[in-house]
Amino acid sequence: AFFWLLSLLAASLLWFVSVRLSGREDAALLPLGAAAAVLLQELCRFACFKLLKKADEGLATLSEDGRSPISLRQMAYVSGLSFGIISGVFSVINILADSAGPGTVGIHGDSPYYFITSAFLTMALVLLHTFWGIIFFDACERRRAVGLGLVVGGHLLASGLTFLNPWYEASLGPIFILTLCTGLWAFSTAGGSFHNVLKCLSCK
Amino acid sequence: MITFMNNSDSEEEPCNERTSLMSAESPPVPSYQDGLQASEAGEAQAHRKRRAGSSRGPNNITGGEMSGSGIPVRESALENEEEELTLKYGAKHVIMLFVPVTLCMIVVVATIKSVRFYTEKNGQLIYTPFSEDTPSVGQRLLNSVLNTIIMISVIIVMTVFLVLLYKYRCYKFIHGWLILSSLMLLFLFTYIYLGEVLKTYNVAMDYPTLFIVIWNFGAVGMICIHWKGPLQLQQAYLIMISALMALVFIKYLPEWSAWVILGAISIYDLMAVLCPKGPLRMLVETAQERNEPIFPALIYSSAMMWTVGMAKPDTAARGPSQQTWDAAEDGREHLQSPSHAESQMSETRSPVPTRSVTSLEELEEEERGVKLGLGDFIFYSVLVGKAAATASGDWNTTLACFVAILIGLCLTLLLLAVFKKALPALPISITFGLIFYFSTDNLVRPFMDTLASHQLYI
Numbered sequence: 001a002f003f004w005l006l007s008l009l010a011a012s013l014l015w016f017v018s019v020r021l022s023g024r025e026d027a028a029l030l031p032l033g034a035a036a037a038v039l040l041q042e043l044c045r046f047a048c049f050k051l052l053k054k055a056d057e058g059l060a061t062l063s064e065d066g067r068s069p070i071s072l073r074q075m076a077y078v079s080g081l082s083f084g085i086i087s088g089v090f091s092v093i094n095i096l097a098d099s100a101g102p103g104t105v106g107i108h109g110d111s112p113y114y115f116i117t118s119a120f121l122t123m124a125l126v127l128l129h130t131f132w133g134i135i136f137f138d139a140c141e142r143r144r145a146v147g148l149g150l151v152v153g154g155h156l157l158a159s160g161l162t163f164l165n166p167w168y169e170a171s172l173g174p175i176f177i178l179t180l181c182t183g184l185w186a187f188s189t190a191g192g193s194f195h196n197v198l199k200c201l202s203c204k
Numbered sequence: 205m206i207t208f209m210n211n212s213d214s215e216e217e218p219c220n221e222r223t224s225l226m227s228a229e230s231p232p233v234p235s236y237q238d239g240l241q242a243s244e245a246g247e248a249q250a251h252r253k254r255r256a257g258s259s260r261g262p263n264n265i266t267g268g269e270m271s272g273s274g275i276p277v278r279e280s281a282l283e284n285e286e287e288e289l290t291l292k293y294g295a296k297h298v299i300m301l302f303v304p305v306t307l308c309m310i311v312v313v314a315t316i317k318s319v320r321f322y323t324e325k326n327g328q329l330i331y332t333p334f335s336e337d338t339p340s341v342g343q344r345l346l347n348s349v350l351n352t353i354i355m356i357s358v359i360i361v362m363t364v365f366l367v368l369l370y371k372y373r374c375y376k377f378i379h380g381w382l383i384l385s386s387l388m389l390l391f392l393f394t395y396i397y398l399g400e401v402l403k404t405y406n407v408a409m410d411y412p413t414l415f416i417v418i419w420n421f422g423a424v425g426m427i428c429i430h431w432k433g434p435l436q437l438q439q440a441y442l443i444m445i446s447a448l449m450a451l452v453f454i455k456y457l458p459e460w461s462a463w464v465i466l467g468a469i470s471i472y473d474l475m476a477v478l479c480p481k482g483p484l485r486m487l488v489e490t491a492q493e494r495n496e497p498i499f500p501a502l503i504y505s506s507a508m509m510w511t512v513g514m515a516k517p518d519t520a521a522r523g524p525s526q527q528t529w530d531a532a533e534d535g536r537e538h539l540q541s542p543s544h545a546e547s548q549m550s551e552t553r554s555p556v557p558t559r560s561v562t563s564l565e566e567l568e569e570e571e572r573g574v575k576l577g578l579g580d581f582i583f584y585s586v587l588v589g590k591a592a593a594t595a596s597g598d599w600n601t602t603l604a605c606f607v608a609i610l611i612g613l614c615l616t617l618l619l620l621a622v623f624k625k626a627l628p629a630l631p632i633s634i635t636f637g638l639i640f641y642f643s644t645d646n647l648v649r650p651f652m653d654t655l656a657s658h659q660l661y662i
Contacts, residue, residue: 093599159661
């Protein structure tokens with residue numbers, strides 16, 4: 001979470017400076033700001049990976065049997081989840097606070113489904129961050145650039161799709177499909193498979 | 205360090221608590237013994253409590269010393285395991301400290317957001333006489349700096365006073381002082397708080413019921429904090445006291461002064477704990493010379509030691525009452541932070557019986573805990589509460605400060621595990637918190653607001 005906040009800080013700084021420089025035209029710079037934010041987030045995810053890897057090695061050397069008590073997979077999951085949580089919370093908590101107060105949604109001509117779509121989008125984003133965390137760490141561990149590139153590309157795609165709001169069919173639908181695919185990919189990366197699911201369901 | 209002066213008169217007397225985050229590892233056998241002997245002086249404990257302010261130093265130093273002397277004695281084979289245990293326990297301690305800090309902050313933020321009383325400006329403390337309603341920015345800045353200087357000098361004076369009292373063994377005075385201050389906190393501030401909460405939710409309450417409730421609350425609190433009580437209850441009372449104190453600070457400190465004071469307090473904490481001539485450090489050293497535990501009163505401790513089972517093989521000198529206190533003193537990692545914790549918990553735990561023999565099994569039985577000064581709780585909560593109160597109603601800032609403070613606490617605990625001596629808990633957390641507050645409020649907020657208004661996600 002801390003790393004995500006750092007990335008957000010850097011991205012905001014960038015955006016702020018660029019807004020000031022370009023003279024008050026902030027609507028046009030939003031894509032740039034968003035893209036910068038995405039790239040910085042991925043950068044911070046990488047920094048997080050490096051730090052956790054070091055901690056993992058440290059724990060492994062300290063433990064009795066040479067293996068650390070927390071596997072890298074678990075760390076990947078936790079880090080992805082925390083990224084997702086803090087990102088989701090930051091995106092949605094002001095909306096939640098406002099929704100508790102008086103008002104009418106969409107009174108100025110905006111979509112009346114603002115709150116519910118925000119909720120769904122946030123949920124998708126949290127899940128996506130978790131999946132990306134797992135895939136990212138695994139790709140870094142095995143040094144495969146394909147995974148890295150796809151994670152970054154997926155993030156950019158998801159963020160870009162939200163630019164299509166309030167055309168919700170175009171943004172919500174693809175984002176959920178993306179979430180599902182990424183989820184399946186993360187599941188297979190983490191070692192799961194159809195057999196595992198069957199075994200789990202039959203309570204063996 | 206912030207020293208809390210508890211006076212029975214006006215509620216506007218600030219209670220400064222010096223919080224020292226003391227980390228004392230549960231020392232290996234030899235140091236364990238020292239620790240035990242140190243905790244023997246029951247009276248000293250009472251006196252120590254008074255010194256809450258200085259408790260930081262002594263506590264930290266004691267802890268550090270104990271662990272320091274213990275480590276070399278151990279064999280290298282055990283040392284590695286000890287280190288590993290340290291880290292494992294270290295992680296557990298981090299969680300054990302996260303929960304109370306989080307609870308305190310939640311209480312403060314919830315109150316700030318719902319009860320309007322604490323965000324209205326109704327005057328200032330006498331310790332911050334300069335008003336901030338001046339027209340020019342420069343004047344306002346100057347006033348806040350002057351306020352800070354006055355506040356910090358008050359704290360320094362109180363701390364030095366406490367150290368002197370401790371040095372010259374005026375234990376009764378300190379004891380009475382601490383009791384008066386906790387009385388005021390438990391009764392007066394609770395009364396005001398309850399009154400405001402009831403006003404906000406428009407709940408009718410008659411005076412007899414209120415009297416009975418507050419009387420029970422206060423009496424149980426006094427007993428728990430100054431004498432014996434269940435651990436959870438003591439912790440709960442300490443958290444509540446810290447939250448009340450933080451709310452008072454948030455209400456009565458003008459805005460810019462509050463931020464400057466927070467910064468200055470962390471610098472002061474750093475100096476008071478680490479400099480050789482710092483008052484806290486002197487306090488710790490004096491306490492160590494006399495083999496007395498340092499103010500358990502103003503410290504939040506997260507675990508107790510159970511040594512009842514080991515009492516039998518030992519000589520008659522050891523008694524069951526030894527358990528809690530010893531555990532508190534020895535088995536804990538103390539983080540020193542400059543604040544007087546009103547936790548007279550450990551002190552009230554038990555008189556420390558003389559323990560002549562310590563066995564390894566005993567060490568394994570004990571549950572190590574971490575000690576954090578109450579002042580630390582208070583200032584963390586002040587930071588988060590101020591962020592909640594003055595950040596244009598934005599929750600992001602509050603959250604960012606919260607995460608920053610927790611990460612700072614983590615780092616401090618890590619340093620504690622590395623250095624194994626009393627450390628100030630305020631500087632890192634407050635620095636992170638301040639950085640995140642100002643940057644989130646000014647930089648991130650417009651960005652996120654614009655994104656949210658177009659329903660864009662990053």
